[in-house]
Amino acid sequence: MAASFSRGGRESALLRVLWTAVKILATVALTFLGLLVVTFLIGRVVPVDPVLAVIGDRAPQSVYDRVYVELGLDRPLYEQFWIYLQKVLAGDFGESFLTKRAIVDDIARVFPATLELATVGILIGTCFGIPLGVWAAVRQGRLADQFVRVFGLIGYSAPIFWLGLLALLAFYARLHWVAGPGRIDIAFEYSITPKTGLLLLDSAMQGKWDVFANVFSHIILPAALLGYYSMAYISRMTRSFMLNELAQEYVTTARVKGVPEWRIIWIHALRNAAVPLVTVVALSYANLLEGSVLTETVFAWPGLGQYLTNSLQNSDMNAVLGGTLVIGAIFVGLNLLSDLLYNLLDPRVRRQA
Amino acid sequence: MSAMTRHEWLLSDRPTSRRQARLGQAYRTWLSFRTNWLAMVGLGIVVALVLVALFANVIAPYDPVLGGDLRTERFLPPLTGNHLLGTDDLSRDIFSRIVHGSRLTLLVVVLVAVIATPIGLLVGTTAGYFGGWVDTVLMRITDIFLAFPRLILALAFVAALGPGIENAIIAIAITSWPPYARLARAETLTIRDSDFISAARLQGASSARILWGHVTPLCLSSVIIRVTLDMAGIILTAAGLGFLGLGAQPPQPEWGAMIAAGRRFLIDQWWVATMPGVAIFIVSLGFNLLGDGLRDVLDPKARK
Numbered sequence: 001m002a003a004s005f006s007r008g009g010r011e012s013a014l015l016r017v018l019w020t021a022v023k024i025l026a027t028v029a030l031t032f033l034g035l036l037v038v039t040f041l042i043g044r045v046v047p048v049d050p051v052l053a054v055i056g057d058r059a060p061q062s063v064y065d066r067v068y069v070e071l072g073l074d075r076p077l078y079e080q081f082w083i084y085l086q087k088v089l090a091g092d093f094g095e096s097f098l099t100k101r102a103i104v105d106d107i108a109r110v111f112p113a114t115l116e117l118a119t120v121g122i123l124i125g126t127c128f129g130i131p132l133g134v135w136a137a138v139r140q141g142r143l144a145d146q147f148v149r150v151f152g153l154i155g156y157s158a159p160i161f162w163l164g165l166l167a168l169l170a171f172y173a174r175l176h177w178v179a180g181p182g183r184i185d186i187a188f189e190y191s192i193t194p195k196t197g198l199l200l201l202d203s204a205m206q207g208k209w210d211v212f213a214n215v216f217s218h219i220i221l222p223a224a225l226l227g228y229y230s231m232a233y234i235s236r237m238t239r240s241f242m243l244n245e246l247a248q249e250y251v252t253t254a255r256v257k258g259v260p261e262w263r264i265i266w267i268h269a270l271r272n273a274a275v276p277l278v279t280v281v282a283l284s285y286a287n288l289l290e291g292s293v294l295t296e297t298v299f300a301w302p303g304l305g306q307y308l309t310n311s312l313q314n315s316d317m318n319a320v321l322g323g324t325l326v327i328g329a330i331f332v333g334l335n336l337l338s339d340l341l342y343n344l345l346d347p348r349v350r351r352q353a
Numbered sequence: 354m355s356a357m358t359r360h361e362w363l364l365s366d367r368p369t370s371r372r373q374a375r376l377g378q379a380y381r382t383w384l385s386f387r388t389n390w391l392a393m394v395g396l397g398i399v400v401a402l403v404l405v406a407l408f409a410n411v412i413a414p415y416d417p418v419l420g421g422d423l424r425t426e427r428f429l430p431p432l433t434g435n436h437l438l439g440t441d442d443l444s445r446d447i448f449s450r451i452v453h454g455s456r457l458t459l460l461v462v463v464l465v466a467v468i469a470t471p472i473g474l475l476v477g478t479t480a481g482y483f484g485g486w487v488d489t490v491l492m493r494i495t496d497i498f499l500a501f502p503r504l505i506l507a508l509a510f511v512a513a514l515g516p517g518i519e520n521a522i523i524a525i526a527i528t529s530w531p532p533y534a535r536l537a538r539a540e541t542l543t544i545r546d547s548d549f550i551s552a553a554r555l556q557g558a559s560s561a562r563i564l565w566g567h568v569t570p571l572c573l574s575s576v577i578i579r580v581t582l583d584m585a586g587i588i589l590t591a592a593g594l595g596f597l598g599l600g601a602q603p604p605q606p607e608w609g610a611m612i613a614a615g616r617r618f619l620i621d622q623w624w625v626a627t628m629p630g631v632a633i634f635i636v637s638l639g640f641n642l643l644g645d646g647l648r649d650v651l652d653p654k655a656r657k
């Protein structure tokens with residue numbers, strides 16, 4: 001009796017997990033569909049005539065009419081959307097007006113640069129943000145707390161492209177501490193064979209440390225800048241999670257038992273705060289994509305952000321919408337990942353699921 | 354009555370009229386707001402922004418668009434002659450341009466708030482009040498808009514609509530309403546089943562009347578706090594669009610566009626790009642401080 005009861009309980013728990021997974025997948029699919037509708041509609045309200053973009057404005061009317069039909073513009077809007085949907089799902093975002101190449105290839109080429117920048121950025125942000133947040137929580141209301149708060153507020157308030165320009169002016173032009181705009185000096189450009197597209201990783205794997213040093217001195221400034229912005233957010237959230245944990249009774253118990261204070265803070269409390277922090281870090285990783293558009297423009301970083309703004313300035317709509325869609329998809333993916341990680345890491349949530 | 358000072362009248366715990374009670378409540382909020390000096394600094398900055406924008410013609414010593422002598426007055430460093438912050442590549446006084454640029458910044462902030470807040474309130478209260486499939490559909494749409502990073506979506510919209518400050522404002526407004534809708538929905542869910550809503554319904558009030566007259570006012574304060582907290586982000590997004598050449602077009606003295614224009618001369622004439630950035634920084638810091646302070650006073654749950 002008891003055994004069958006528990007088996008029934010386990011089965012229904014499994015069903016519930018499956019049901020949750022189906023619900024999450026349906027939500028994600030709907031959101032992706034929505035992203036597609038938005039980019040499709042944006043593409044349709046563009047004042048640029050898509051036919052003229054293909055054939056130029058000197059082609060005769062007969063060519064215009066033919067291309068008009070070829071592009072499917074004579075069909076009803078929902079049919080056009082259906083075609084667009086099929087193409088995107090097949091990985092076809094169209095051809096770039098500017099580079100005359102498939103947008104997917106263009107994006108695959110520039111993406112590693114953004115990935116590398118954002119990853120170094122989030123590493124910097126996490127490594128500084130969490131200790132700062134813990135420090136602020138432990139010294140709540142004291143000078144250290146105010147310092148961390150103001151330090152973060154400056155990050156929230158300063159335009160990232162302006163700070164980037166100031167950083168270039170100070171550390172590159174005046175102090176010569178770091179290398180300037182770009183990813184790598186031209187002299188080193190072809191000295192490593194691209195494998196992952198992440199230059200730091202490639203040069204380290206091939207043992208070319210002079211290249212590594214050059215790449216590092218290029219990436220450190222923009223990455224530190226992005227890292228500063230995510231640090232502002234991460235430290236603020238860490239502070240509030242830690243304040244929450246430090247007020248719990250198990251902390252008092254540990255103190256009464258005579259556990260050293262550093263152990264209580266860094267082992268007992270921080271471990272419990274770590275679960276929501278994973279979500280925060282994943283979210284700020286997604287936000288770095290947004291910051292990277294402006295940062296890449298300032299630092300001439302050949303990544304997705306620069307590709308997007310270049311296409312924008314040349315009204316290359318296919319490329320703009322392709323880039324927007326990719327960034328939106330990554331954003332949704334990271335949000336989903338942070339949700340899943342939260343469910344995996346928190347035993348309380350896991351038991352309920 | 355005459356012996357009572359205004360302070361006592363406002364703080365009276367036996368208000369004799371609805372007006373006195375309301376004013377008293379506002380006065381108490383103000384008193385507690387005033388103790389937060391950082392928030393007061395923020396308020397000061399925002400008030401200063403409004404004043405500068407109103408009296409830009411009086412404050413600015415030069416014309417923001419017409420430059421001086423191109424042979425002798427280009428790139429004057431700060432504090433030369435009458436040019437407090439120096440001049441740019443077209444011999445225009447940077448201080449005057451920043452002062453006039455405050456009008457554009459204020460315009461963006463006010464218009465985005467005026468467009469996005471009602472949309473968010475309408476969508477959120479409707480979704481929360483009716484529930485069911487209305488709720489599901491509206492919240493899915495909201496989630497889709499939240500799924501794009503804000504600047505990227507605004508970029509795509511501006512790309513479609515064409516550059517210009519009006520289109521930048523529309524694009525930012527389109528991307529800012531979803532968080533307000535979420536918030537308004539959450540608030541509505543907590544009050545939807547209250548007795549006073551049932552009472553209003555029993556009296557025959559229409560759904561529109563309940564939404565507008567009873568639900569919306571209660572959602573307003575938390576949404577306003579959120580809007581204030583978002584102002585800094587709105588300013589930064591607008592400046593970012595301007596920096597990318599998609600916002601206000603030259604010769605309009607928009608701060609982000611000014612930084613972009615000064616970028617070419619950064620190494621030798623650092624002040625041209627730096628000064629407008631200082632203005633953006635101060636104003637968005639002001640809104641951040643004000644928003645933090647307002648949240649502390651009006652939303653005791655968030656106080657830590």
